[in-house]
Amino acid sequence: MSYKARSALIILILGICFDINLSSQELSFQGNDIEESGAPNVKPTLLTGEQLYTACSGCHSISVDGAHRVGPNLYGINQQPAASRQGVAYSDALTATKIVWDRPALIGWVLSAEAMVPNTWMLYHNHLSPIEAERLVDYIISASD
Numbered sequence: 001m002s003y004k005a006r007s008a009l010i011i012l013i014l015g016i017c018f019d020i021n022l023s024s025q026e027l028s029f030q031g032n033d034i035e036e037s038g039a040p041n042v043k044p045t046l047l048t049g050e051q052l053y054t055a056c057s058g059c060h061s062i063s064v065d066g067a068h069r070v071g072p073n074l075y076g077i078n079q080q081p082a083a084s085r086q087g088v089a090y091s092d093a094l095t096a097t098k099i100v101w102d103r104p105a106l107i108g109w110v111l112s113a114e115a116m117v118p119n120t121w122m123l124y125h126n127h128l129s130p131i132e133a134e135r136l137v138d139y140i141i142s143a144s145d
């Protein structure tokens with residue numbers, strides 16, 4: 001198997017693992033307070049942007065001098081052109097885009113990288129709702145302040 005094919009396979013497997021991680025978190029529930037009527041009052045937990053970021057952190061550090069992992073460090077990515085980090089090998093597909101990462105672009109990317117940039121190397125699929133995607137992206141932007 002070629003080096004590229006092997007890398008793609010590893011990225012795919014990682015993506016599947018993180019995906020499973022995220023889905024199991026989505027199933028968690030908070031509290032089981034019993035209301036006075038005796039009816040259980042179980043509310044699904046809303047994950048914070050930081051918690052949602054655990055789906056990304058295996059491949060992307062986000063601290064100021066974090067090392068690149070399978071994907072590039074994301075510190076300060078807001079308002080930067082795509083594929084512009086030093087020392088990262090990007091796909092031709094992402095390199096060729098004229099995307100500048102802002103809030104709407106990042107939301108589109110986390111909802112479906114492949115739809116935005118066909119043939120990207122970020123083989124990561126999720127089941128984020130649009131609201132979760134917004135919360136996640138707000139965390140990424142604020143983590144760079």
Ligand code: HEC
Nearest residue numbers: 014015055056059070071082083090091094120121122124
């Ligand atoms: C399995 C590893 C993996 C996971 C999980 C992953 N990414 Fe990525 N990401 C990559 C790779 C690889 C690239 C480079 C893609 C390319 O070159 O086409 C990338 C690129 C990016 C970029 C563009 C960076 C740049 O310099 O232009 C952003 C933004 C990004 N990812 C955000 C996220 C977010 C947010 C999540 C979590 C929802 C996430 N990624 C999950 C591997 C991953």
